[in-house]
Amino acid sequence: MIFEIHSTDPGSFARAGKLQTDHGEILTPIFMPVGTAGTVKGVHQRELLDDIEAQIILGNTYHLYLRPGLDILRKAGGLHKFNGWSKPILTDSGGYQVFSLKEIRKITEEGVYFNSHIDGSKHLFTPEYVMDIQRVIGGDIIMAFDECPPYPCDYKYAEKSMHLTHRWLKRCVERIQTTEPLYGHHQSLFPIVQGSVFPDLRVQSAEYIASQEQDGNAIGGLSVGEPAEEMYKMIEVVNAILPKDKPRYLMGVGTPENILEGIALGIDMFDCVMPTRNARNGMLFTTEGIINIRNKKWEDDFTPIDPGLGGYVSTFYSKAYLKHLMKCQELLGAQIASIHNLRFYLWLVGEARKHILAGDYASWKDQAVKKLMTRL
Amino acid sequence: MIFEIHSTDPGSFARAGKLQTDHGEILTPIFMPVGTAGTVKGVHQRELLDDIEAQIILGNTYHLYLRPGLDILRKAGGLHKFNGWSKPILTDSGGYQVFSLKEIRKITEEGVYFNSHIDGSKHLFTPEYVMDIQRVIGGDIIMAFDECPPYPCDYKYAEKSMHLTHRWLKRCVERIQTTEPLYGHHQSLFPIVQGSVFPDLRVQSAEYIASQEQDGNAIGGLSVGEPAEEMYKMIEVVNAILPKDKPRYLMGVGTPENILEGIALGIDMFDCVMPTRNARNGMLFTTEGIINIRNKKWEDDFTPIDPGLGGYVSTFYSKAYLKHLMKCQELLGAQIASIHNLRFYLWLVGEARKHILAGDYASWKDQAVKKLMTRL
Numbered sequence: 066m067i068f069e070i071h072s073t074d075p076g077s078f079a080r081a082g083k084l085q086t087d088h089g090e091i092l093t094p095i096f097m098p099v100g101t102a103g104t105v106k107g108v109h110q111r112e113l114l115d116d117i118e119a120q121i122i123l124g125n126t127y128h129l130y131l132r133p134g135l136d137i138l139r140k141a142g143g144l145h146k147f148n149g150w151s152k153p154i155l156t157d158s159g160g161y162q163v164f165s166l167k168e169i170r171k172i173t174e175e176g177v178y179f180n181s182h183i184d185g186s187k188h189l190f191t192p193e194y195v196m197d198i199q200r201v202i203g204g205d206i207i208m209a210f211d212e213c214p215p216y217p218c219d220y221k222y223a224e225k226s227m228h229l230t231h232r233w234l235k236r237c238v239e240r241i242q243t244t245e246p247l248y249g250h251h252q253s254l255f256p257i258v259q260g261s262v263f264p265d266l267r268v269q270s271a272e273y274i275a276s277q278e279q280d281g282n283a284i285g286g287l288s289v290g291e292p293a294e295e296m297y298k299m300i301e302v303v304n305a306i307l308p309k310d311k312p313r314y315l316m317g318v319g320t321p322e323n324i325l326e327g328i329a330l331g332i333d334m335f336d337c338v339m340p341t342r343n344a345r346n347g348m349l350f351t352t353e354g355i356i357n358i359r360n361k362k363w364e365d366d367f368t369p370i371d372p373g374l375g376g377y378v379s380t381f382y383s384k385a386y387l388k389h390l391m392k393c394q395e396l397l398g399a400q401i402a403s404i405h406n407l408r409f410y411l412w413l414v415g416e417a418r419k420h421i422l423a424g425d426y427a428s429w430k431d432q433a434v435k436k437l438m439t440r441l
Numbered sequence: 442m443i444f445e446i447h448s449t450d451p452g453s454f455a456r457a458g459k460l461q462t463d464h465g466e467i468l469t470p471i472f473m474p475v476g477t478a479g480t481v482k483g484v485h486q487r488e489l490l491d492d493i494e495a496q497i498i499l500g501n502t503y504h505l506y507l508r509p510g511l512d513i514l515r516k517a518g519g520l521h522k523f524n525g526w527s528k529p530i531l532t533d534s535g536g537y538q539v540f541s542l543k544e545i546r547k548i549t550e551e552g553v554y555f556n557s558h559i560d561g562s563k564h565l566f567t568p569e570y571v572m573d574i575q576r577v578i579g580g581d582i583i584m585a586f587d588e589c590p591p592y593p594c595d596y597k598y599a600e601k602s603m604h605l606t607h608r609w610l611k612r613c614v615e616r617i618q619t620t621e622p623l624y625g626h627h628q629s630l631f632p633i634v635q636g637s638v639f640p641d642l643r644v645q646s647a648e649y650i651a652s653q654e655q656d657g658n659a660i661g662g663l664s665v666g667e668p669a670e671e672m673y674k675m676i677e678v679v680n681a682i683l684p685k686d687k688p689r690y691l692m693g694v695g696t697p698e699n700i701l702e703g704i705a706l707g708i709d710m711f712d713c714v715m716p717t718r719n720a721r722n723g724m725l726f727t728t729e730g731i732i733n734i735r736n737k738k739w740e741d742d743f744t745p746i747d748p749g750l751g752g753y754v755s756t757f758y759s760k761a762y763l764k765h766l767m768k769c770q771e772l773l774g775a776q777i778a779s780i781h782n783l784r785f786y787l788w789l790v791g792e793a794r795k796h797i798l799a800g801d802y803a804s805w806k807d808q809a810v811k812k813l814m815t816r817l
């Protein structure tokens with residue numbers, strides 16, 4: 066994997082770059098739509114490509130491991146072949162999902178025991194096994210198996226958890242170094258910085274993660290309930306340490322504002338379920354601000370959803386029609402809103418990139434946040 | 442509305458024709474996808490046009506009347522403008538839905554009192570009001586308000602119900618003759634033949650309906666639980682009376698076999714929720730036969746859904762991937778299956794048309810039914 070930086074913003078830490086993978090290049094900063102079980106909910110693969118203009122999508126190891134399972138994925142020749150998405154894929158480590166199970170998991174040095182949320186069956190994820198699973202899925206970028214502590218979390222727990230994550234990382238790295246990709250394309254392992262909201266832990270963790278000299282680095286355990294200011298502070302602390310010449314991925318973040326602030330702090334990659342989950346609830350991000358399409362005020366607004374964004378769904382369908390579909394809980398409502406919101410997120414990072422290249426990112430960002438976060 | 446017949450099959454009553462409306466022409470025989478609440482479930486308007494190649498879609502008066510309601514539809518300029526479908530639309534009369542409510546409706550000479558299935562609110566559909574509603578929706582073809590008796594139904598009830606339908610038809614015709622379309626395009630009223638499974642009642646009803654000399658005629662009250670042979674018998678009896686130079690629409694039918702047999706008996710237009718409803722349950726109609734995609738045998742079948750059918754979803758996605766999506770109850774599964782099945786139904790009537798034009802419909806039909814109804 067090759068990462069090159071094209072431009073750095075003079076007024077912030079924002080960078081515009083390019084990530085080269087065996088499945089094609091990714092212009093950064095980038096947002097990655099979440100394709101939980103090998104599908105971005107409600108979105109066809111060609112829509113992801115042509116309408117949303119996604120450059121890389123995420124797959125969830127936990128979900129793919131349970132369904133369709135490793136046997137099917139191996140026979141298919143990996144996720145790219147299975148779902149027909151031939152651009153880059155990143156897979157998470159399953160850690161985040163497994164830790165969300167709460168009642169039905171147990172953490173040990175060896176790994177995490179958990180029961181499937183589908184049928185209650187028992188499973189054990191170890192760092193080694195999670196690497197093997199990600200080899201089978203075949204993502205271009207694969208994530209280390211980490212513990213993501215809850216928020217709030219006391220210092221002792223956060224410290225203990227961080228060291229466990231570091232020990233697990235060593236095992237992940239070793240497994241990856243002693244195994245080969247299954248489908249002929251390179252897989253880059255990204256380690257994950259933890260440390261909750263404690264600056265000294267974040268520093269320690271960032272130093273340890275940087276020392277692994279992997280192709281890229283991730284920041285985990287943020288956007289889990291802490292105030293945005295605390296999140297930004299942690300990103301600042303960590304990014305001062307993570308190498309500048311490697312891509313930095315902020316996991317599970319966030320609102321358009323979070324993304325623009327993250328970019329200003331030197332983040333290159335983002336993923337979040339917000340655009341699709343909010344879409345299904347009728348919350349739309351538009352180039353003019355935020356719309357709750359379930360609001361009565363849109364029922365006779367026959368103007369397009371967002372002419373400024375362009376593209377089929379945002380210019381073809383009206384707000385009134387979308388409101389009607391959402392009210393009737395019609396599938397097409399979720400489909401339209403999901404494509405629209407994802408297109409918005411890709412537009413957002415594309416605009417950010419333009420302004421980094423133009424050298425006016427910092428000032429543009431403040432105006433953009435104000436406009437885009439307005440509730441219409 | 443102009444209907445012309447291009448060819449008649451020598452071995453059956455099948456006809457190939459063309460129906461000209463103000464929203465474009467329809468080649469017959471034709472299948473009309475059902476767009477209940479102004480949307481074909483899970484299908485974008487451009488997919489309806491480009492992938493499914495629908496020529497006309499159905500809207501349900503009952504559903505559209507309740508949501509979005511007449512006020513919104515009038516402000517939008519009718520359903521075509523509201524949902525962005527600019528080809529022909531046919532609306533049913535709402536009768537079928539209202540009679541399905543059973544517990545919450547009351548039939549009188551005046552019309553039908555019913556309670557909304559959504560909020561329990563009280564409503565009265567009279568023949569006149571249903572015409573007014575269909576003026577507001579603005580379909581190119583609108584249906585008379587009829588009573589659709591249940592099956593089985595005793596002779597006395599069927600006879601009484603048929604005469605009520607005839608009296609209501611008189612009121613529908615008068616209302617349409619004394620009102621104007623609202624949006625500048627012509628609306629054709631189709632009366633409906635009833636009479637349950639009693640040949641003499643079907644004859645009486647067909648004679649009465651034919652005497653109205655409307656642009657087209659429909660056969661209702663079939664495919665409601667009676668054996669297929671009885672349905673075919675009724676179609677035969679009715680089609681011997683309905684004028685040959687007007688399109689004949691068999692309402693709510695049916696399986697691929699029903700459709701091919703209906704065509705052989707001289708039917709030109711069909712609608713049915715089967716392709717989309719079955720799609721959501723994992724039942725696919727393919728050019729090789731019927732597939733239950735939830736069956737384990739497809740889980741590692743990485744071949745396209747139906748290469749013989751062509752088109753994006755049927756050739757891009759594999760059976761294994763679709764099976765996975767259905768198992769996970771992912772929206773995309775319903776979307777893919779719905780587009781596929783609707784494309785199949787449009788392909789089916791297109792093939793039928795070709796063979797009518799070639800003059801070998803009757804013999805082709807028997808082979809096609811055998812193949813297409815095979816369970817794979």
Ligand SMILES: [Zn+2]
Nearest residue numbers: 227228231273
């Ligand atoms: Zn450590």
Ligand SMILES: [Zn+2]
Nearest residue numbers: 603604607649
């Ligand atoms: Zn009569």
